Amino acid sequence: MHKYQNISAPVIKRLPRYYRFLGELLDKGVTRISSRELSDKMGFTASQIRQDLNCFGGFGQQGYGYSVESLYNEIGHILGLDHSYKAILIGAGNLGKAVAVHMSFEKRGFQLIGIFDNDTKKIGTEIRGLTVFDMNDIETFCERNHTDVAIFCVPKTATSAIAERLYKLGIKNYWNFSHYDLSIEHDDIIVENVHLNDSLMILCYRITDAVGSQ
Amino acid sequence: MHKYQNISAPVIKRLPRYYRFLGELLDKGVTRISSRELSDKMGFTASQIRQDLNCFGGFGQQGYGYSVESLYNEIGHILGLDHSYKAILIGAGNLGKAVAVHMSFEKRGFQLIGIFDNDTKKIGTEIRGLTVFDMNDIETFCERNHTDVAIFCVPKTATSAIAERLYKLGIKNYWNFSHYDLSIEHDDIIVENVHLNDSLMILCYRITDAVGSQ
DNA sequence: TAGATTGTTAATCGATTAACAATC
DNA sequence: TAGATTGTTAATCGATTAACAATC
Numbered sequence: 001m002h003k004y005q006n007i008s009a010p011v012i013k014r015l016p017r018y019y020r021f022l023g024e025l026l027d028k029g030v031t032r033i034s035s036r037e038l039s040d041k042m043g044f045t046a047s048q049i050r051q052d053l054n055c056f057g058g059f060g061q062q063g064y065g066y067s068v069e070s071l072y073n074e075i076g077h078i079l080g081l082d083h084s085y086k087a088i089l090i091g092a093g094n095l096g097k098a099v100a101v102h103m104s105f106e107k108r109g110f111q112l113i114g115i116f117d118n119d120t121k122k123i124g125t126e127i128r129g130l131t132v133f134d135m136n137d138i139e140t141f142c143e144r145n146h147t148d149v150a151i152f153c154v155p156k157t158a159t160s161a162i163a164e165r166l167y168k169l170g171i172k173n174y175w176n177f178s179h180y181d182l183s184i185e186h187d188d189i190i191v192e193n194v195h196l197n198d199s200l201m202i203l204c205y206r207i208t209d210a211v212g213s214q
Numbered sequence: 215m216h217k218y219q220n221i222s223a224p225v226i227k228r229l230p231r232y233y234r235f236l237g238e239l240l241d242k243g244v245t246r247i248s249s250r251e252l253s254d255k256m257g258f259t260a261s262q263i264r265q266d267l268n269c270f271g272g273f274g275q276q277g278y279g280y281s282v283e284s285l286y287n288e289i290g291h292i293l294g295l296d297h298s299y300k301a302i303l304i305g306a307g308n309l310g311k312a313v314a315v316h317m318s319f320e321k322r323g324f325q326l327i328g329i330f331d332n333d334t335k336k337i338g339t340e341i342r343g344l345t346v347f348d349m350n351d352i353e354t355f356c357e358r359n360h361t362d363v364a365i366f367c368v369p370k371t372a373t374s375a376i377a378e379r380l381y382k383l384g385i386k387n388y389w390n391f392s393h394y395d396l397s398i399e400h401d402d403i404i405v406e407n408v409h410l411n412d413s414l415m416i417l418c419y420r421i422t423d424a425v426g427s428q
Numbered sequence: 429t430a431g432a433t434t435g436t437t438a439a440t441c442g443a444t445t446a447a448c449a450a451t452c
Numbered sequence: 453t454a455g456a457t458t459g460t461t462a463a464t465c466g467a468t469t470a471a472c473a474a475t476c
Contacts, residue, residue: 207363265443
């Protein structure tokens, strides 16, 4: 159980943003910041920032502001980034490769321990220092290596069957780039979806809306 | 100006989800559906669905339900998917390629008309039927071809300078996969960010939270 | 001490849910 | 007509903002 009982869903959604901005301040050598200054940078109201940050407790000092470093570390801790959850990547196509190469898993609480594909051209190649394994060997791999999370970078049609195999192996956390809605079959799993189509549609809406209201 | 004045931000965020689900129903040949059935499938309350759909007006029939096809078309229209905004892709690495190949731009209101990179190995190759052009030719290209949107699939460090060039060319809509926060420099632009890092952190939080609260 | 800024309560605002009359 | 389901109002709930006392 978290020691923070009362973090509401909206606050949780804002945490990564706080974490990113505080990280940048830290890189710049900024040691303290007021809710007012953060407000200017991040676009939340100062009042909301104080409200948000208060529930972690004790990082603000009246008349002074917040310690950037403590706050950064604390939010990282709340997010669980000091873990090292073991992740496997399913699908070594362009998207899978991009995810494997560009994401700083270690900084985000994960460690990439295996990459799988069923394309013989891809099996045996190296990505980020990992050899791409045959999808058929996944059962053996997972029995030998504790695995917390599966990252889905496979076509919509392949997703359901693979998810079922992984579920049987006890993997219940998923980062899902496929356009298939994973959460249908089981309700004891955690799925974080990356809906690129939704994002593109929202962009379309916003462009249309802006043009229209000129 | 949209003919729907009163669509609130939360409703807009839900529109792509409605659109996806209705699309699937349509594919299955379902012609009508009640708010109750939609509720079961989508996980919103029936009451909220009725509230949401009501503001588009006239697609429900009391005692009957909603016409899947009219609703699907109407939401698509509200989102602006019947446009064909001209988009260029900046960056033909793994991520750029994945985006170019896997996204159905036409179904989402866009048309991909150009791909640019500054890597000589990539320039001249073909992706999705488009030749990758030299980044240096982008000014010429945009003068000759009306361009509405730029898709950023470049490293964080390169983003700011490129954004400046494109802004000067009059491009003010961006789909941003880079980890750089585009919205800093100008406030007359539309930026839709795909924050993969945030998504991964939220997954980390949810796993940590679930493990902790057992 | 005086100035600044948080922590925290109260007020406002908005979104979701519940209920039911309208009506197909 | 009877049953079903929407449209719409009212009630509830929760999140954001405002205000100011506490305090560094």
